[in-house]
Amino acid sequence: GGLHGVMESIYHAVPMVNLPVFCDHAANSFKAEREGISVSLNFRDLNVESFLAAINRVINDISYKKNVQYRSLLLRDQPEPPLDRALYWVQYVLRHHGASHLQSPAKDLSLTQYFMLDSIMVVAAAVYLLGYLLMICW
Known part of the structure; x- marks a missing residue:
């Protein structure tokens, strides 16, 4: 299934x-x-x-x-066999020296930016601070 x-x-x-x-x-x-x-x-x-x-x-x-x-x-029903399509794209990348225009901009991000760790840490700190304040005030 x-x-x-x-x-x-x-x-x-x-x-x-x-x-x-x-x-x-x-x-x-x-x-x-x-x-x-x-x-x-x-x-x-x-x-x-x-x-x-x-x-x-x-x-x-x-x-x-x-x-x-x-x-x-x-x-x-495809316009060309899959092997021919794969061969075309391999040759395309070779012709265009790596085809940087097709690469994801995410490849230039740091791991912190890519996984949004900075944003996650801000939200986690806010939740922790809110919980701490609620414990003190309650």
Whole structure:
């Protein structure tokens, strides 16, 4: 039910039986089921019969295969192969001597600025001071 597993399944046009158990699994499984490329099972209601029924449903119902094949075509339809795109960008960086115009301005910040430690320390000091004053005055 994880995003990478769902994307891999779609890429290879393989229908899924999902068992969401963690983080984004439920949302991914719900969307995959809504698109007709997956059957989702509830972990609490899982038993051998429901598991086998889900597998048989995905195998025997041709609509799951057709839907995932269509999604696979959508995913694979790109103007150029990924290797050519990667090669272009490597050559681009070499042609433009590191392509500094594409680099994040954050690379020039100190660690204190990057992680906003100065701001965090001011807020922490204010909270501490407020707590201290409340303890004294209360």
